[in-house]
Amino acid sequence: MTASAATFNFHVPSAFIRLFAIGRTAARYGERLLGHKAALSDQIHRRVDLFAAMATAPAVRSASWQLGDEARLADYVDDVDDVDYACLRARLPLLTLAMGFAALLIGCAIIAPLSLLPIVITLSLGVIVVRRLTETGAVVWSRARLQRRDGTERLGAIMASAVSLKAERLWNEQCQLAMSAFCEADGQISALRRLQSGFDALASLIGPIAAFSVVVAAWLAGARGETMLLPIALGFAWLALGEAMNGASRILVANLRRDAAWMEIRKWKRDAEALASCSAGKTPVELRQELLQRISPTGAPIGNRPIALCLRPGFPTILVGTSGSGKSSLLKQIAGWIGEDIFDGPEASLSAAQRRVTTTLVLHDATILEDTVRGNLFDPAGDDETMWRALATVELDTRMRDAGGLDAWIRQDMLSLGEAQRLNLARALLAHTPVVLLDEPTEHLDAAQGQRILARLTEQLNDRVLVISTHRAICLRNSTILEL
Template identity: 55%
Template sequence: MTDNAATRAAAARKLWRYAGMLAAAALLCGVLLGGLSAWFLGSVAIAGLTSAAYSFNVHIPGALVRLFAVGRTAARYGERLAGHHAALADQTTHRVGLFEAMAAAPAVRGAGWQLADQARLADYLDDVEDLDLARLRADLPALLLAAGLIGALIATAFVAPLALTPIIALLCALGAMAQQLARAGATSWAQTRLLRRQAAQQFGAALTSAVPLQAEKAWAGRCTDALGRFSQAEEAQHALRLAQAGLDALASLLGPVAGVSIFAAAWFAGARGEALLIPAFLAFSWIALAETAQGPSRMVVAALRRRAAKAEIERWIGTATQPAHSPTRSPAGLTALHTSMQRRAPDRRPLGARLTLALTAGRPTILTGASGAGKTSLLKQIAGWIGQDSMESETGPLSAEDRRRMAMFCPHDAAILTDTVRANLFAPALPDEELWQALEAVEMADRIDAAGGLDGWIAQDMLSLGEAQRLNLARAWLSTKPLILLDEPTEHLRADQGQRILARLVERLDDRIVVMSSHNATGLPDAATIRL
């Protein structure tokens, strides 16, 4: 730690001590104000019924009431000033170390997400704020509340010990509910964060890729899915707020329950008249203590948000343990498809005579013909995007809906989402090694490495047509679907490059049914060609 950092840390500790003392003074003045006010009113009432009213001195307790009221207000403002000053001092020290660590993290440095990924940037800023202010929002209030409760319980044990039973029972219920809120709240908050980020990324990517997505008739589905995730995030947040409201409602009973219990215990112990003044002081002190401790759910939520923020930031700076990747899922069993279908245009018009198809795994099928012959439409029909044809497989008939689930369709002008390279590869569960293998196979590894790696940010206009096509073929390489449909896979590529990449891809997919369209036969060995 440098001399400047050590000086800042020492200054912050000093400010936190001031803030703690002022907060303790505010709590003490509030408790004494509540207890003394009740004692004062009770004393005046009792003295007013006797001759003692003529000699009762109201000036000293009245002055103390005003003193505690002014002291509570002054201490609260002082605690706010000192506490926020201390929090800002902590921010300086904390953020210097945080940014230094992030600057040294290869993943963050390579991705450049701070400038491009607005959803992650917004989450990051929220996380830093949750870390910076957790001490002010959670630690200091919880420490003061614990000290106040210990003092009040000790005083109750001396004045009205029978009242401890309902008070401790309520405190135990509050503790159990707070633990339940912490567990359920952590899950709800993590779900809320994930859904909001996914929704923002999907919706932003859909907006920036509106034209190609509409051409592929995927625009409505992308938008509906994104907005649905926003709704799910709000539902998770609503569940957290309901849990908070339940804890706060139970906490609001602490003052009344403690006050009534103390009065009842003192009354059953035989206290009458002036003997009730001390229990009244204690009872109203409990009420004042409970009033200052309103909203304990905020402390719990601040603590769980700090844990979530710390884990997320540690992940970015490379200190968190990365979860193990799930193994690659093998494709579903599908080795043959055959049918006699009526070809149709996208508007469902019939095209030409019926066509007999026999598609086999390990032997790619190439659809050739001039532009407008219906090659792309036939691929979409095989994929189940057009019409309701049924195709026979070794396990029985497959409807259009079945084939939509089993097919990976790669259009020749596929959309490049405004997102990371990793997100654009559509294989989030696969390890980085497999993603890089796919990029090397389509001769895009060097280009992606120069752009920032798998977490680099890309958009439609950042890639040439050939680069976008090769990224599209990498999606097919990584797909686990048993039916792979490639629309003009070598378009926008040099002839020799297209042949190399296609040969690698067909070899990779030799256990799948592969159908592709091309203006001319590609020269792949053992390929079946259908001219339209």
């Protein structure tokens, strides 16, 4: 105990400094370990929520399940990373700094009240600089995002047309235009970093100014000898907090990136009011639109004249047309994923947002998740008997039993196109919406099997609105054929 007492005797300045250094190091690494664990755990839940929002967003549905545009998915992934980065590098450190400032200001008020004046003046200047950096940085970061996106789009278009551009001697010119957009974005980032350096210079002065103010204020108040130990300890605490303020501008920039990312992410999210405005008591049993102008996912009109639709339960509507005739686009339009058309229901009109809530759109490009059979049926609340019945309806129950049952792990390359298509149709059977839309449900099935499965589907979905698109006319009971 004698050696320990001598090493950490707070009456000896060098021992006091050693004790302070060890405590600061333990606190720093403890905060990092606990903070990183909490942040990373939080990120797992956040990423699940964000990507679930993207999967149900109108932009995704209108572009099909492949998203249609890889740049759109890349932007979304970058935005999710910005949100995660702000959680890890901004929210937790900012909370720690706020608690430290509060504790030290209370300590100054008790031990050396006179020191509060220069400290408050310095902090006020810091607040002014923070506001300026936040306002200017938001504009700069938004411009940089737009310029980078423009450069990426230009470069992607150039790479896709490399041969023709080189043949026409336009390759160098177009590449320079694309690279100039990236250069302008880098210029914006450089301007933001110059603002950061000014803020960091001011932030680095907070600790020394506060520590010096505390010691001087205590001295002027008459503290001498051992009574100076508490002011000196408080001064060292300010120095430690000032050291933690190094690079504080990164916290502000992380918040700027987070805010810009959230603005983009909100564009993906489903209209919240749709869920509230279309309650279970108002689910449609009939949809009518007498003058529907068909449109493509980009909004361009299809066809020269509007069409009339009357969709009723028990009377399947079959859309027949060649590839490119707009069958899939019409299904998306009925489902509310493209356009803003109003359909008449039995009690009230339904907007596109309301139809999205009450409609299941089963596209022909079936996606098989790397998950269990149960997970791929998209009915987490369903019981085993119902799931097996649905698989039997689409003639897939034997195949899934051989694979290991409902809890067997499957992925895309384990199923043929026909098996993936039939699994997709089983999802339609297990959907709990009053409107079901099937996009070319027999595309990868032979004629006899497709006819059998569709007949069973029609019978089991008899109480719901059913619309089917197909290349060739099919015969179903009470069906109405609409040629496009």
